[in-house]
Amino acid sequence: MITLISSDKRKFHVLEEVANQSLTIRDVIEDRRGRRRADRIILVTNINSKIPEKVIVYWLRHFLMPEEIAHASMSHKKAEKLKKWEAKFFDTDIDTLNDLILAADSLDIPSLFDGACEKVSDILKNRSAEEVGEISKIENEFTHEEEEEEIPSENAWVWRNEFA
Amino acid sequence: MENNVTGTDKISDLTDDILTHILSYLSTREAVQTCIFSKRWRSTWASVPVLRFDYGNFVPEATKRMHKESMVKFVKFVRGVIQNREKSLSLDTFEFRWHAAHDPCHCADLFSSECILLALKFNPLAFSVCACRRVILDCIEPIFACSSLESISLECASLSSDDKFLNLTAVKLPHLKLLELHSANVDDNFFKMLFSGCPVLEELKLYSCILHASLLSSEVLTSLVLKRCSFQNKLVISTPNLVHIDIYHAQSDGVRLSMETMTSLRAARIQCLTVHVNDTVKCSKGLLNLHVSSTFGISAHTLKSDQRKKVTRKGFPNCSNFKNLKSLQLGCSDLNHMFNSVPLFLHKSPNLEKLSLQIFPKNIWLNMKEKSIEEEWRDAKSRYEKWRDALLQLKHLEVVEIVNCKERMEIVNKLVEELSSFLKSTEIKIVN
Numbered sequence: 001m002i003t004l005i006s007s008d009k010r011k012f013h014v015l016e017e018v019a020n021q022s023l024t025i026r027d028v029i030e031d032r033r034g035r036r037r038a039d040r041i042i043l044v045t046n047i048n049s050k051i052p053e054k055v056i057v058y059w060l061r062h063f064l065m066p067e068e069i070a071h072a073s074m075s076h077k078k079a080e081k082l083k084k085w086e087a088k089f090f091d092t093d094i095d096t097l098n099d100l101i102l103a104a105d106s107l108d109i110p111s112l113f114d115g116a117c118e119k120v121s122d123i124l125k126n127r128s129a130e131e132v133g134e135i136s137k138i139e140n141e142f143t144h145e146e147e148e149e150e151i152p153s154e155n156a157w158v159w160r161n162e163f164a
Numbered sequence: 165m166e167n168n169v170t171g172t173d174k175i176s177d178l179t180d181d182i183l184t185h186i187l188s189y190l191s192t193r194e195a196v197q198t199c200i201f202s203k204r205w206r207s208t209w210a211s212v213p214v215l216r217f218d219y220g221n222f223v224p225e226a227t228k229r230m231h232k233e234s235m236v237k238f239v240k241f242v243r244g245v246i247q248n249r250e251k252s253l254s255l256d257t258f259e260f261r262w263h264a265a266h267d268p269c270h271c272a273d274l275f276s277s278e279c280i281l282l283a284l285k286f287n288p289l290a291f292s293v294c295a296c297r298r299v300i301l302d303c304i305e306p307i308f309a310c311s312s313l314e315s316i317s318l319e320c321a322s323l324s325s326d327d328k329f330l331n332l333t334a335v336k337l338p339h340l341k342l343l344e345l346h347s348a349n350v351d352d353n354f355f356k357m358l359f360s361g362c363p364v365l366e367e368l369k370l371y372s373c374i375l376h377a378s379l380l381s382s383e384v385l386t387s388l389v390l391k392r393c394s395f396q397n398k399l400v401i402s403t404p405n406l407v408h409i410d411i412y413h414a415q416s417d418g419v420r421l422s423m424e425t426m427t428s429l430r431a432a433r434i435q436c437l438t439v440h441v442n443d444t445v446k447c448s449k450g451l452l453n454l455h456v457s458s459t460f461g462i463s464a465h466t467l468k469s470d471q472r473k474k475v476t477r478k479g480f481p482n483c484s485n486f487k488n489l490k491s492l493q494l495g496c497s498d499l500n501h502m503f504n505s506v507p508l509f510l511h512k513s514p515n516l517e518k519l520s521l522q523i524f525p526k527n528i529w530l531n532m533k534e535k536s537i538e539e540e541w542r543d544a545k546s547r548y549e550k551w552r553d554a555l556l557q558l559k560h561l562e563v564v565e566i567v568n569c570k571e572r573m574e575i576v577n578k579l580v581e582e583l584s585s586f587l588k589s590t591e592i593k594i595v596n
Contacts, residue, residue: 101182117182121189124198 002029003041010049014056018063023108044107051099054089058112061085090119097123180208188214188256192245193221210249213256215283217242219263239275246282255286261294264321273299280307287312289339294319297347301328308335308361319346323374330354335361344369351376359385375399390414409433493520499540499575503547507554517560520595522567523575537574552586563591 002019004012020026028042044052061082090097097116104113178186187195187208192215199209222238260283262276276299283291284306291313293300297320307316316337330348340362350373359365359382368382369389374396380388381402388406392413401409410433492509494502502521510516555561564583566576576594583592 098178101178101186105182113185117186118189121186124186125190125194 004052005041005043006049006052007044008049010052012052012056014059018056018059021059021062021109023110025107044103050096051103054096054100055103055107055109055112058089058109061089062111086115090115094120094123180211183208184212187212191216191218191221193217193241196245211253213254214259215245215249215255216257216259217245217279218259218261220261223263235272239272242275242279246279255283255288257290257292258283258286258288259292262296262299263294264296270296270298277302284310289313290315292317292319294346296320297323297327301330304330305333308332308337311336311338313337314339315342315344316340317342317344317346318348321347323347323349323372329376332357332361337362338364340365342367342369344371345373346371347373349374349376352379355380490516491518491520492516493522499523499544499578500547503544503551507550510554510558514558515560516558518563518565519555519558519561520565520567521579523569523572523579537578540575541578548582552582555583555587561587561590563593565593565595568594568596 002014002016002025004014004019006012016029020029025042097120100116101113101120104110104116183205187198190198192209192212195209195212199205199207217238219235219238222234222241224234260276260279262272273296276295280293280295280299280303287310289312291307291310292315293303293307300318300320304318307313307318327349329351330345332354335357341364343358343362343365348370350370355377364384365382366385367387367389368385370391370393371389372392373390374394375390376396377399378397379400379402381400383403384405385403386405387408388401388403388410390411393411395414412433492513494506494509502523506521510519555564564587566579566583568576580592580594583590
């Protein structure tokens with residue numbers, strides 16, 4: 001059993017096999033192998049408690065997944081089920097996704113990282129630039145004069161192509 | 165970074181690496197549109213290692229036909245991106261989709277070729293193109309000589325058997341793992357050049373292709389998918405390391421396949437109108453899942469009647485036992501056929517755990533008379549005992565599934581009734 005401690009001091013107990021899905025954790029455990037129990041505690045200081053909860057849920061779901069998935073055509077139904085589950089899992093607000101990306105990045109969980117990034121890209125997709133600014137809390141940083149001045153330099157071709 | 169925005173600026177907190185990763189899921193147009201409003205992101209699009217151009221995004225939805233304005237816009241955009249992108253940056257993925265149907269006079273052929281050739285200069289890893297046949301045939305040589313490629317997908321509009329063969333003169337793809345072809349005419353020479361020039365090719369997927377070849381032989385191939393292909397000759401598949409084979413929706417009648425020893429095969433699906441069986445299943449001791457279905461299934465339908473008897477009596481003279489086979493799906497046209505083919509397989513696979521039986525709906529029968537359930541039962545009765553005995557022999561059988569077919573409810577019900585009369589400890593269920 002491994003204990004993860006989040007930035008707000010909450011503890012999470014996870015089976016080693018499950019937590020092994022994080023390559024970072026796996027390496028840490030590998031390094032400390034053979035030592036006492038106290039060393040099985042891992043501080044995850046850069047993320048708050050809401051995120052480890054989600055990460056662990058994700059781990060558990062994937063842990064239960066048998067490896068046969070590789071032969072997709074044969075276990076089509078299972079693959080589809082997982083897909084549905086993931087769609088639901090990632091259906092959350094952009095801040096959470098953002099934190100998930102950071103957590104997956106630092107814990108090195110490739111599939112979670114990719115999944116969350118894809119979802120963010122989905123949200124960005126098909127929205128006009130202004131809306132994107134709103135979602136990502138970027139305001140249009142250019143004043144009108146600046147726009148006039150700056151745009152022709154590097155992105156002029158885009159501007160003419162898309163908005164003229 | 166000057167940022168006078170108050171409050172959290174979550175996405176902008178992410179590092180550039182993550183940002184470009186997120187943008188790499190978008191089409192290049194979306195990525196550029198997303199970027200240009202933010203100072204910080206402004207030039208981020210130029211370092212995304214993915215180029216994804218789809219003409220479909222440029223056409224107003226209402227118009228289906230060629231649209232001059234959107235074509236000009238598309239061409240300008242693609243040129244602009246390629247010219248303005250970081251020259252030193254490597255390219256992971258290049259996708260280019262041109263809809264030939266929008267361009268009956270081939271106005272964009274030259275432009276498409278130009279883009280493809282330019283993209284190849286960036287040494288991409290994954291390469292996916294959908295364009296006119298002419299463009300693909302023109303560019304085929306440079307594509308198959310681009311040694312950085314790990315996956316290739318080429319697609320063009322529907323073809324006829326008179327179209328030119330995909331002709332390869334030199335192939336140098338030392339890293340290629342996946343090849344996907346849509347609508348191509350391929351012959352023996354193609355396979356020969358391909359497998360000799362791609363030493364690590366693991367996956368081959370052919371969709372809607374016409375195969376004039378008679379031999380497909382590779383030492384390294386692990387997965388083979390042939391979907392909606394038509395087979396002009398008898399095809400010998402000799403791939404000892406194949407793990408997964410999937411042949412379905414075959415377009416030609418009487419597919420003749422010969423599969424040589426495949427000791428690592430774990431999953432197979434062969435679904436054609438007719439399969440010539442005495443050639444076919446001569447494979448694999450490690451097979452775990454097998455799904456064979458054809459309208460006439462396993463009975464060698466096109467053989468002459470005397471030969472046919474021989475095949476039936478001998479079962480599969482050439483096939484080894486499927487000792488590891490755990491799940492088997494058989495599709496049949498009628499009861500007679502099912503009673504006939506089931507024992508053939510079951511005698512060879514003593515450890516079967518799950519059996520799925522499927523009766524096809526009527527419309528895919530070829531020249532078959534309609535029969536009532538009573539007639540069918542009477543015709544098939546002579547084989548019934550053999551079928552029952554074969555099923556009773558299976559010690560590990562846990563589930564028998566019958567795939568429900570609305571048009572043939574009577575037979576499905578009859579089967580369930582019969583099965584449950586003698587299989588006491590096996591679960592019998594109807595699935596959809």
